[in-house]
Amino acid sequence: MSTHAEGDVIAAESVEASCAAAQEASVPAAPDADRAIASRTRTFDTPRLRKDFAAQDAFLYLEDFLAPEVTAQLAHSARALLDEVNRNYLPGHKQGGSVSRHTIDRLAPFVAELYRSKELIGWLEQLSGDKLQVSPPDDPHAYALYYYTRPGDHIGWHYDTSYYDGRRYTLLLGVIDDSSCRLDYELHTRNPDVPDQPGSVQYPPGSLVFFDGDKLRHRVTPAGENEMRVSLTFEYVTDPNMRPWRRFISNMKDAIAYFGFRQVFRQLAARGKERA
Template sequence: MKLKTEIYQAIAAVDYHKLQAEFQAQNELLVLENFLPNSILDRFLSLLPSLQPAINRNYIPNHKKGGSISRYSLDSVAPIFGEFYHLSTFFEFLNEITAEKLLPCPDTDPHTYALYYYTEPGDHIQYHYDTSYYHGKRYTVLLGLVDTSSSKLEYQLYRDIPNRETQMRSLSLTPGTLVLFNGDKLYHRVTPLGENEQRIVLTLEYVTDIRMGMLKRFVSNMKDAIAYFGFRQVFRPWGK
């Protein structure tokens, strides 16, 4: 109940009309600094030491290097992340901004909510879209937890709109910052981490249709297994 109250108070302070307008004007992208209350942020941060053993490191030459923790591990060790993901107040906020009826991803999606760890020199991810393998749209929420780095979230705004000039932008995902975007519209990357730097991000995924074909589910699972969470996490026996 306390978590719901804290996020309700944070959302109550925003100007919905302004944020809705920004979201649409930026081709379904919104950046909101200092969104996450310090009380919630501090609780998330307090759990990070206990999550260290669950990090799966991955390296794909010329594409990605970093660490990740899937929703399965979070459910087991730190269920507060799943509780936050499912908060009805947060869903209502996202629905208002996107003008969609968003749905939680199925329990079989390891990317529903996850942590990204950029903690070693050179950790990064190259330009990509958060492609939706679902029948409907997929919206990504990024929440900054730790950022003691020079690494940036760089993105190309309006890249998918014909006859409109692409704008190059970048930002630091400082603790508490929220970034919301349509995964099929924002072409983005994370620039390489430097020496003695650290960047940890909570990612949440919401969709407009939970259906997914068998082939696309296989492709999605293979991507998550290779690039994020490892085969044991993604293809683990159901319920374990």
């Protein structure tokens, strides 16, 4: 090989190495979830927030919750999972995309680490006054990413109904928001002694919404042209048991409205084989 040819090979290898290094540098290093959560929650007036949560009938919104490095990691994961999004459309109620915890477990393990953070769960327990548990491993909704990436993507008015024997709390985290979408909600709808109280937030990346799923009536307004919104939900329960008929209803809802039959029932079949 000539000296000129050898130089070309070395130059090409150098360019490839530089590109690889640049690509790696663009991927944020995953932070320690417990440490990152603790760094934020220790700055909050948690007793006051607990009073706010109770006064608003199990609802709290914080515009600035996550540490910046956590938000950056979640945004990177959300973009990396775009090819895994399952699109769905329910006329008059819902249009958008979802990625279930089963896919997240394979491709974005930091999300699962954050979900199980003892610091996060302990702080949420202080707010709610309940002992919280993670959802069972076959629940695709335990943690999931929700994508609003096409004009008209939205979800209509609903409750996050618990099919478990106990309560189910929802934690929403803002991940990406280049959109005009808003989270509209109504407080006290289950309390006949208190008038309904409407509200609306356009929660940005790093923000938090925490509520009892059976109490908060809420929706996400439609996305416009060239908009993108991604949110992350965590579900925690006070009792992880679920009666068989409720499990069937929950699985069918998840398969039709969110993650697809293959994602939901393939995982159930796999769990059955593991138990066998």
